[in-house]
Amino acid sequence: MLLDASIISLLPKHLNPPPPGPATPAFIIADAGSKGAGLFALRDIPAGALILVDQPILVVPAIAPTGAYDVLLPRLPKTSRDALFALTNAKSASECGIFEGVVWTNASQIDLPASTGDSNVSEYGAVFPVLSRANHSCSLSTTLKWDPGSFSAALYAQRTLRAGEEIHHPYIDVLAPRAVRRVQLADRYNFHCACPHCDVPDATAAASDAARAELHTWLSRPSFQLPCYWSHWDLRRADDADAANLRALALAGQEGLDALRVMLTEEIALGCALLGDEARFCVWAAQVAELCEGYDPVRATEFRAWEASPQTTFRLWGWRAKQRLRRFRVEAYGPWAKRASYYFTHFATKCSVRLSARSVDSVFTS
Numbered sequence: 001m002l003l004d005a006s007i008i009s010l011l012p013k014h015l016n017p018p019p020p021g022p023a024t025p026a027f028i029i030a031d032a033g034s035k036g037a038g039l040f041a042l043r044d045i046p047a048g049a050l051i052l053v054d055q056p057i058l059v060v061p062a063i064a065p066t067g068a069y070d071v072l073l074p075r076l077p078k079t080s081r082d083a084l085f086a087l088t089n090a091k092s093a094s095e096c097g098i099f100e101g102v103v104w105t106n107a108s109q110i111d112l113p114a115s116t117g118d119s120n121v122s123e124y125g126a127v128f129p130v131l132s133r134a135n136h137s138c139s140l141s142t143t144l145k146w147d148p149g150s151f152s153a154a155l156y157a158q159r160t161l162r163a164g165e166e167i168h169h170p171y172i173d174v175l176a177p178r179a180v181r182r183v184q185l186a187d188r189y190n191f192h193c194a195c196p197h198c199d200v201p202d203a204t205a206a207a208s209d210a211a212r213a214e215l216h217t218w219l220s221r222p223s224f225q226l227p228c229y230w231s232h233w234d235l236r237r238a239d240d241a242d243a244a245n246l247r248a249l250a251l252a253g254q255e256g257l258d259a260l261r262v263m264l265t266e267e268i269a270l271g272c273a274l275l276g277d278e279a280r281f282c283v284w285a286a287q288v289a290e291l292c293e294g295y296d297p298v299r300a301t302e303f304r305a306w307e308a309s310p311q312t313t314f315r316l317w318g319w320r321a322k323q324r325l326r327r328f329r330v331e332a333y334g335p336w337a338k339r340a341s342y343y344f345t346h347f348a349t350k351c352s353v354r355l356s357a358r359s360v361d362s363v364f365t366s
């Protein structure tokens with residue numbers, strides 16, 4: 001692995017060994033027809049399971065100084081050079097040299113801490129010997145997890161991948177409309193995307209674009225991981241927020257965006273927790289734990305603990321319901337109470353205490 005001098009300073013002092021790959025090989029590199037080589041599942045790979053672990057041949061800053069590639073190439077050991085030049089170059093001679101072309105056809109973005117000194121970039125491209133063989137599809141059937149501690153990346157399945165099926169990894173933002181995706185893929189990778197989400201009649205593509213745009217809007221909302229947002233500024237009724245989350249989950253399934261399922265399921269579970277709805281919370285929390293068991297075991301354990309005893313372990317259990325009740329009292333009754341008779345104040349306070357959290361929610365936001 002050869003690293004640019006500015007990158008060496010970003011490495012941890014002690015590199016952990018990369019995590020072991022799956023016990024039995026999960027994939028092979030084989031011919032993918034007009035796409036060149038590709039990765040294919042050797043056996044059924046369950047959702048959440050590890051497919052492969054890979055370490056980069058080369059890491060470069062996303063924006064490299066002019067001439068950097070000419071300096072870098074002669075410094076590469078022969079093995080790295082051979083591994084690099086075995087990969088595809090989608091760039092034309094008029095765009096850049098072969099070495100730079102190979103790098104930017106195959107690099108995956110990784111994050112490193114921003115360096116001090118000349119460079120303060122934190123975005124880098126890493127070229128991997130095996131991972132770089134994965135072809136693109138406008139679905140999210142896999143997730144790449146970069147581990148700076150071991151300087152390795154792990155690829156996980158986000159749905160069950162069947163034996164013989166091609167394993168894809170997206171190169172671009174797949175929530176963009178088909179026309180935008182096609183332009184980006186043609187410009188950067190020199191191919192016309194004919195994946196099952198693109199190779200459809202225009203009317204189907206328009207419906208898919210609308211679904212993806214809706215998911216994009218959904219993802220730009222602050223998460224329930226910021227519980228105060230929902231209580232103070234987001235005036236959606238609990239039922240509406242829940243319905244929007246369930247709809248987003250269905251759209252993600254319909255569009256093959258399986259990697260979004262964990263986040264969406266988590267939002268539904270967190271919403272239930274903030275409302276103190278124990279029965280529904282347990283159902284959704286169990287699903288979150290199952291979905292992230294493989295690639296985020298810490299999160300899975302956290303959700304399992306909450307599921308076992310939500311009222312005592314979830315710190316903000318029922319928080320929204322309590323906040324809404326408090327705010328309802330202050331805003332709805334406070335100003336009136338100053339002017340109203342003692343009798344009315346007394347009556348209102350009694351009523352507000354009787355209102356359940358859910359009915360307060362609907363009164364306040366309707």
Ligand SMILES: C[S@@+](CC[C@H](N)C(=O)[O-])C[C@H]1O[C@@H](n2cnc3c(N)ncnc32)[C@H](O)[C@@H]1O
Nearest residue numbers: 035036037088090106132133134135136189191
């Ligand atoms: C990172 S490489 C992927 C591995 C490559 N197929 C190989 O043989 O090494 C990216 C290149 O693979 C091809 N490719 C990837 N996904 C494709 C797709 N969905 N359809 C057609 N070609 C694709 C394009 O030539 C693209 O520039």
